[in-house]
Amino acid sequence: xxxxxxxxxxxxxxxxxxAALPLAIVWLLAPRVxxxxxxxxxxxxxxxxxxxxxxxxxxYYLFALIFVLxxxxxxxxxxxxxxxxxxxxxxxxxxxxxxxxxxxxLLYAWRKGALEWV
Numbered sequence: 001x002x003x004x005x006x007x008x009x010x011x012x013x014x015x016x017x018x019a020a021l022p023l024a025i026v027w028l029l030a031p032r033v034x035x036x037x038x039x040x041x042x043x044x045x046x047x048x049x050x051x052x053x054x055x056x057x058x059x060y061y062l063f064a065l066i067f068v069l070x071x072x073x074x075x076x077x078x079x080x081x082x083x084x085x086x087x088x089x090x091x092x093x094x095x096x097x098x099x100x101x102x103x104x105x106l107l108y109a110w111r112k113g114a115l116e117w118v
Contacts, residue, residue: 062114066106073102 041048080087080095109115 059114059116062109063117066109066114069102069105073099 076098077095080091084092
């Protein structure tokens with residue numbers, strides 16, 4: 001029993017060292033010159049004017065969230081489609097229910113105007 005926990009402890013220590021060591025090396029080797037140009041906003045070679053903070057329309061965020069929603073749908077449906085023949089009728093009904101729920105969400109977003117890009 002103790003040997004099992006020893007493996008877990010060694011794995012945790014090695015994982016922590018593997019994550020912390022590159023960060024420590026970069027911190028030690030990074031140049032420490034603080035020039036005003038480093039704090040300036042970069043805009044593809046154009047001298048910036050005004051503030052870098054800008055408000056965006058909420059529609060952009062809604063559109064991005066809907067995109068992410070349907071990307072997640074693909075992530076869940078792809079493995080299901082790969083082993084579809086082995087799952088049987090119950091899995092098919094569950095997948096159809098999943099797609100119907102997502103379709104209802106899409107219709108709701110469409111009716112609310114979340115997909116309008118104007």
